[in-house]
Amino acid sequence: MAVRARTGYYRQEVNRTAWEVPERYRDLKQVGTGAYGTVCSAWDRRMGTQVAIKKLHRPFQSKLFAKRAYRELRLLKHMKHENVIGLLDVFTAEIALDRLRDFYLVMPFMGTDLGKLMKMERLSEDRVQFLVYQMLRGLKYIHSAGIIHRDLKPGNLAINPDCELKILDFGLARQADTEMTGYVVTRWYRAPEVILNWMHYTQTGKPSSHFVSTGMEEKKAKRPRFTTRELTLFSLVAVDIWSAGCIMAEMLLGKPLFKGSDHLDQLREIMKITGTPAADFVVKLQSQDAKNYIRSLPKVPKKDLHSLFSKASSNAVCVLEKMLLLDPERRVSASEALDLPFFSEYREAEEETEALPYDQTMDNTDLPLDQWKRHTFTEILTFRPPRDSRETSL
Known part of the structure; x- marks a missing residue:
């Protein structure tokens, strides 16, 4: 039986993996894969630009993976410079913390x-x-x-x-x-x-x-x-x-x-x-x-x-x-x-701008898996897209 996607989202299989993404992102094509995730290019209908979407590979399978995923999300959120990759969007199809399995990072597509x-x-x-x-x-x-x-x-x-x-x-x-x-x-x-x-x-x-x-x-x-x-x-x-x-x-x-x-x-x-x-x-x-x-x-x-x-x-x-x-x-x-x-x-x-200091307090802490998951969910929910996405997406 086909599982219905959350309202406003659709499901697509990419290289034998189910992706569940918002309707605004279309034409997904795999462009890279590694030990920690898969990257697809996609067309962002809202902005009229091509983007790169990264799906992390089982980000909550262990404490180490969860901390790494949290940290990657936080670093990307912090970066706001045209010569450093930053975050255009982050989403998950799950609306409840206890169901959170995957999340996706949207970044500029460079080619x-x-x-x-x-x-x-x-x-x-x-x-x-x-x-x-x-x-x-x-x-x-x-x-x-x-x-x-x-x-x-x-x-x-x-x-x-x-x-x-x-x-x-x-x-x-x-x-x-x-x-x-x-x-x-x-x-x-x-x-x-x-x-x-x-x-x-x-x-x-x-x-x-x-x-x-x-x-x-x-x-x-x-x-x-x-x-x-x-x-x-x-x-x-x-x-x-x-x-x-x-x-x-x-x-x-x-x-x-x-x-x-x-x-x-x-x-x-x-x-x-x-x-x-x-x-x-x-x-x-x-x-x-x-x-x-x-x-x-x-x-x-x-x-x-x-x-x-x-x-x-x-x-x-x-x-x-x-x-x-x-x-x-x-x-x-x-x-x-x-x-x-x-x-x-x-x-x-x-x-040649400088950044705000990156708060690495959490990076030096040892937390149980569910707490890393909770912190990650909070970071996803508090994400605000860049004021001028055109500048970030070049």
């Missing part, structure tokens, strides 16, 4: 991402300029909210046909053990201090900074923690700046700059260009293993980036030199990078 774009064509320097400018504007906004992305890569930078860019993928869980095994591309964009930190499985401290990572709670026993000392030594936002530098380098070169086959190889590839670190950097490392490893490496001098990027302008290379510094404390911030001459053509300083 492609930087990874796909770079496979299709070599980018001219003026396009690199415009895309990196937007990426830095997005990072300045995210960082001002007290959020670090931690997994910035070409596939997480969505691009529409007008070359407008949005940073994606907040709050998505990434299993630490899978991520660090050496089979994933994210390694190529990973900051050296993060790799070095993985050499030291210390349980002595938790991230106590006001920065919250968008990489979620992995299996705790398998996750090395930053010690408080390391947090004060390594500016956490600098991990995103390193990734941004790797992405910019790839845009200019047409191929990844550091293509390590595993984590140690990744460090070797990095140091072939940055040179082996000086003693003042080594002394800051918490891990004795990491210190020993770096001290055991043959001394390599720093490479001249101008010769490596001979086809790029000196202004472009200047940006890379300030981002791809081994010592995170010396890397530019997103805000400082925007000041560099390379971006002057596109700069509209008044548009």
